[in-house]
Amino acid sequence: MSGFNASHLAECIARHQAAIPGLAEIGRQLQEGADPGALYDQAYPLLEAAMWSAGADFHALLADYQALFREQEALIAHKGNDARHHFILGIPIADRPPHLRACLESIHQLCRLYDYGGRQNGVWDKVEVVVAEDSRFEHNIARDLELVHEYRAKGLKVHHFGLDEQYALLHALPADTRARLGHLLTDQPRERFYLKGQAANRNLCYLKFLQLTRDKARTLYYLIDSDQALCVNRQGAAGEEAVYALNYFHYLDRIFRESDTRMLTGKMVGDPPVSPSVMAANFLDDVIAFFDRLATVGGHEACRFHGAQSKAGDAAYHDLAGLFGYAPKQASFDYACRLSGAHDHAACLADFAGRLNAFFFGEHLTRKTWFEYQGDFTRLGPARTVYPGNTIVDYAGLKYVIPFGHLRLRMSGPTAGRLIAAEIGPRFAACNLPNLHRRLTEAGLEDDFRPGVEVAQETIDLADEFERQFFGDLMLFTTEALVKRADVNRPFPRATVEAVLNEKEAELLALYRQKHAAIAAKSRQLHERVFGGGHWWLQAPGLAGALDQVRAFLANIERNFGAHARAWGQIESAGHRARRKQQILDALLNYRAEREVWDSLF
16 A cells, blocks of 8 residues: 555564465565555464464564554554544442552553554543442542553543542432432442442443443443453463453454444453352362372472463353353362472472462462463354453443342343343354453452452451352342243243242252252361371471461361351341342342333433
8 A cells, every 4th residue: 555564564474474374375465566454354363373373482473463453553544534443441440459450451551562543642542441430448549540540641541430420420310210220320328339339330330431422333332340351361381371462452343343243242261250159169179189189299399280270161160060051070170380490399388378268259279261262253152141341332232231230149240141142132242352350469368359258367258249149140040041931021920030030949059058068078078188197298397387278278168168157047048038039039020121211321
């Protein structure tokens, strides 16, 4: 093209065409004067396949891949009239400044490395971020504001959607509308307008989206959780590494321009996206396996717990994976030591023990999900779960809200997904553009907040989260069965909802009781493995602290999953279940009416 020098495209072809034969044909077209605009799009799949293949020089290919996108952006700017989508990203945040920093940094890096939309006066023009505040503590709100200003200075358009602004925007709605949307948008008073819950805060964020939208036809809305980043993980020579190897904005724009998708989800890699309350049994399996293997080696021998971590696959971290249609995986997964440099098994054990209690915050040391390249990033499949931290919608898709936030149940995304899939079918789609999910940042447990988890020194109480998990599962699987028996576009019949709710209650109680018994047995087994066999670690004075950490872990397992666990008592209480079931019944019966009021806003 006259006036534009596609020098990096030419250099990339020359550098890699011997190893990637398809590049030679693109080079020929470039030499013959073809418009390079289409040639970049031909080159990307070839580089992607090579980059993710075994034995590839990953980082060299990645650097060229990113540079190609930046050069293509320069070409688009040179041509002018960029008709691609504008992105507005929403990040709900509640008392987690370290997570917000990591999330904003990932957005900044994605913009810097791929330059989607280019910059005007040093600011990326097609990417806008809304930080939706839900923090309780003023010092955390102040830290969030500092981050907003810091990343504005780096070229991101970042808005801080604070509590006062949220309250004002909510109360700008007509009083009747606001009253009828109380379960979706919260009815908390001004003096306690915080910790409204992820669903309510996210839905309020939609009101801010409406305010910021300049072009309804060319705007996409991207919901991200603060503990997620716009990158993926891979196993490098030194272990896990985060890489900016997916150009999310480029491919999401293409998907919405080239298909009739209304709502898209990209799943997650990294830490499991579920509560520890549904991972305890399989985590105990893996901890037992670690100590069994440790018993076969010497404490001062060079550590053998290295090498690539096993790929756990879909839902391998979930104790009840069969409920979601996944086949059982292997009985246990090996632990991959995180230490680098020369060290022995005693050091490996000390590090492992020091990380055990992170499990109660959702970190799974042995069943991490890894990114897997599957070809064309625009390839779509059917979706059934809204991943609240990785969901993209167009303007009309803002109608498909996450309901029932007032119940504060877990599994709200999967529940919403079943309702949405029943309503719009294939226009609710999934693609292979996952985000990296990290339960903990480098700041550690001391600077983290997790709703439903109470911490006092080494004592961790999951009772609130565990209770919300059981009844969230009850809501989910009731909804899943309900949409097969009733029309989601009409109010659900009471008799049908009641019948399904009772069926699912009985099924889940049986499964949870089985899991409860299994956790008790495995906890006893782990205690015997660690403390009952006269193993070398019991004779090592330097490991006394590590063994105390194992005892603290086992005590927390007993506290949260034992016979006298508070959450288990609530689940087993017929009276408590009756109250929760009534809440679920009322929510499902009112779903259609609330949706009609919500839809009227759009």
